[in-house]
Amino acid sequence: MFTGIITGVGRIAALDDLGSSTDHGKRLHIEAPPAYLDDVGLGDSIALDGACMTVTSIDAPRRLFTIDISAESLSRTSGLAQAGRRVNLEKALRAHDRLGGHIVSGHVDGVGQVTRFERVGESWELRVLAPPALARFLAYKGSVAVNGVSLTVNRVDDRSDGCEFSINLIPHTVENTALGDLATGSRVNLEIDTVARYVERMLGAGLPPKDTNP
Numbered sequence: 001m002f003t004g005i006i007t008g009v010g011r012i013a014a015l016d017d018l019g020s021s022t023d024h025g026k027r028l029h030i031e032a033p034p035a036y037l038d039d040v041g042l043g044d045s046i047a048l049d050g051a052c053m054t055v056t057s058i059d060a061p062r063r064l065f066t067i068d069i070s071a072e073s074l075s076r077t078s079g080l081a082q083a084g085r086r087v088n089l090e091k092a093l094r095a096h097d098r099l100g101g102h103i104v105s106g107h108v109d110g111v112g113q114v115t116r117f118e119r120v121g122e123s124w125e126l127r128v129l130a131p132p133a134l135a136r137f138l139a140y141k142g143s144v145a146v147n148g149v150s151l152t153v154n155r156v157d158d159r160s161d162g163c164e165f166s167i168n169l170i171p172h173t174v175e176n177t178a179l180g181d182l183a184t185g186s187r188v189n190l191e192i193d194t195v196a197r198y199v200e201r202m203l204g205a206g207l208p209p210k211d212t213n214p
Contacts, residue, residue: 001092001093001103001104001105001106002047002052002090002092002093002104002105002106002148003090003093003097003098003099003100003101003102003103003104003150004090004101004102004104004143004145004148004149004150004151005090005100005101005150006088006089006090006148006149006176006177007036007089007090007091008032008033008036008089009033009086009087009088009089009176009177009178010030010031010032010033010036010048010086010087010089011030011031011084011085011086011087012028012029012030012031012080012082012083012084012085012087013029013030013031013064013083013084014028014029014083015027015028015029015081015083016029018068022071023071024071025068025069025070025071025072025073025074026068026069026074026081027056027066027067027068027069028048028053028066028067028068028069028080029064029065029066030048030064030065030066030067030087030089031062031063031064032063032064032065032089033063033089034063036063036089037058037060037063037065038060039091040055040058040065040091041055041058042055042056042057042058043055044091044092045091045092045106046065046067046089046090046091046092047088047089047090047092047104047106047148048067048080048087048088048089048148049077049078049079049080049087049088049147049148049178049189050077050088050104050106050108050145050146050147050148050149050189050190050191051069051073051077051080051106051107051108051148051189052092052105052106052107053067053069054067054068055067056068069081076108076111077108077111077189078111078187078188078189079147079187079188079189086178086181087147087178088147088148088149088177088178088179090148100150101143101145101149101150102143102145102150102193102194103193103194103195104145104148104150104191104194105191105194106148106191107191108189108190108191109134109137109190109191109192110130110131110133110134110190111131111187111188111189111190112128112129112130112131112134112146112162112187112188112190113128113129113185113186113187113188114126114127114128114129114182114183114184114185114186114187114188115127115128115129115164115184116166116184117182117183117184117186120168122170122171123168123169123170123171124168124169124174125166125167125168125169126146126151126166126167126168126169126179126182127164127165127166127167128146128164128165128167128188128190129159129161129162129163129164130162130163130164130165130190131162132161132162132163134162134163134190134192135158135162135163136200137192137193137196137197137200138153138156138163138165138192139153139156139196140153140154140155140156141153141154142193142196143193144165144167144190144191144192144193145189145190145191146167146179146188146189146190147177147178147179147188147189148189148191149173149177149179151167151169151173152167152168153165153166153167154166154167154168
């Protein structure tokens with residue numbers, strides 16, 4: 001479980017194939033910020049650009065850790081097979097931590113595309129076109145995770161090719177996450193709000209069966 005509050009920006013230092021076919025995944029070697037791995041152990045969960053991954057090895061002196069990602073996960077996310085790319089990092093939530101963002105599971109629901117990323121005043125406007133299947137989960141002033149960052153939706157525009165939503169990014173967010181690397185056309189990992197997921201399920205499931213007991 002995560003909150004969408006990024007705790008560091010890492011870099012994909014290298015990738016290794018886990019097999020010889022496209023059915024195999026990859027091993028990612030991630031370079032972490034200084035001291036980031038001091039409280040990380042084998043088997044811990046760390047979200048990379050919003051995708052929850054398991055730490056499989058740690059080389060603290062070199063500030064490196066590895067994760068193994070399956071071909072299935074690679075096909076459903078974006079940017080996790082690009083050596084040299086900066087990625088947002090978040091360690092798993094602890095029971096006594098502050099919930100500064102919103103509840104994030106680290107399970108990517110879809111990949112969106114940036115349609116606009118421009119400075120407006122002191123901030124930046126980020127527009128993302130989400131897949132049509134995610135449109136019903138996006139609402140004005142609702143929450144969404146973009147590459148693992150908890151953000152608030154400022155505008156929603158339903159289109160024939162999906163749902164374009166707009167977000168205002170303050171300078172702190174741009175400077176302390178990898179969202180500053182985005183440009184028009186960039187693909188981003190999206191996770192919908194957990195509450196919206198359950199509401200949709202409850203509304204779609206219909207009424208429970210009536211109790212036939214006397």
